[in-house]
Amino acid sequence: MKIAIIGAGNLGMSIAKGMLNSDLKLDSLYLTKRTISDLTNCNFGTKVKITANNNKAIQNSEIIIVAVQPKQLKQVLSEIKCDLQSKHTIISVVTGRKIEEIESVLGKEIAIIRSMPNTAISVSESMTCLCANQKGEEKLTSATTIFNSLGTTLQIDEKLMQAATVICASGIAFWMRLIRATTQGAIQLGFDAKEAQELAMQTCLGASSLLVKSGNHPEQEIDKVTTPSGCTIEGLNEMEHQGLSSSLIKGLVTSFEKINQI
Ligand SMILES: NC(=O)C1=CN([C@@H]2O[C@H](COP(=O)(O)OP(=O)(O)OC[C@H]3O[C@@H](n4cnc5c(N)ncnc54)[C@H](O)[C@@H]3O)[C@@H](O)[C@H]2O)C=CC1
Numbered sequence: 001m002k003i004a005i006i007g008a009g010n011l012g013m014s015i016a017k018g019m020l021n022s023d024l025k026l027d028s029l030y031l032t033k034r035t036i037s038d039l040t041n042c043n044f045g046t047k048v049k050i051t052a053n054n055n056k057a058i059q060n061s062e063i064i065i066v067a068v069q070p071k072q073l074k075q076v077l078s079e080i081k082c083d084l085q086s087k088h089t090i091i092s093v094v095t096g097r098k099i100e101e102i103e104s105v106l107g108k109e110i111a112i113i114r115s116m117p118n119t120a121i122s123v124s125e126s127m128t129c130l131c132a133n134q135k136g137e138e139k140l141t142s143a144t145t146i147f148n149s150l151g152t153t154l155q156i157d158e159k160l161m162q163a164a165t166v167i168c169a170s171g172i173a174f175w176m177r178l179i180r181a182t183t184q185g186a187i188q189l190g191f192d193a194k195e196a197q198e199l200a201m202q203t204c205l206g207a208s209s210l211l212v213k214s215g216n217h218p219e220q221e222i223d224k225v226t227t228p229s230g231c232t233i234e235g236l237n238e239m240e241h242q243g244l245s246s247s248l249i250k251g252l253v254t255s256f257e258k259i260n261q262i
């Protein structure tokens, strides 16, 4: 595979790290950004080419992952348009930018996939949602194969992409805050900070794995933990009195309202 990541920033580098540690058969991986000095000292191996020259990266690649800020997208697309051929697939991971906006610059004859991974792609645990334009439909299988080697994928209708961004991409930050709060609680209850974080992380992973592996609904697993008159239901009810579920849902909806303004 000949891949280019245009915009090797936070998300672009997370994708690159995941790819380099995966089973993907990479022939080359071009990483571009405006200022490359902070990448040139890194030892990524001979398959990784670092350049500020997007055109060179496109000419030597087939799968082009565009990972720039939303406000930078149109300028980048205009810059690379002249190098695009039928062999190319554009995969945009840019927040809030619709396929029709990309087509308005590149036209409808280029395969365009819109995707939303999250930063857990760096450890091959991303939840990645995907959709495509008409030309990109035939490339969805190969794009899905790439992202499946970096986590889990779901093909969705484009109208759900903003919601997917909030749940899965912003979701990493939301879950981090829940893990941090659990850590703070564990410290208050007597654990040192390192142990507290380990307890919080592994319990979070355990809860998630229980649902993934059993296919159960969360309440089925909660019922197994909540001993009648026990400490779990007492704590759980207090959390709900304080608005745990409600504040989480309100936060998701607020995030969603914001994303529609980006
Ligand atoms: N799915 C997720 O979990 C996340 C998604 N995002 C989305 O990913 C996109 C990138 O976000 P970040 O990585 O946080 O941004 P960033 O600012 O860290 O990275 C963007 C990179 O693009 C480069 N760039 C800008 N103009 C360029 C050009 N003309 N040619 C080549 N490179 C250029 C910059 O030098 C920078 O390295 C955004 O659309 C953002 O909303 C961001 C963070 C998480």
Ligand SMILES: O=C(O)[C@@H]1CCC=N1
Residues within 6 Å of the ligand: 095, 165, 166, 169, 170
């Ligand atoms: O916060 C943001 O706008 C981007 C989109 C999802 C994750 N980061």
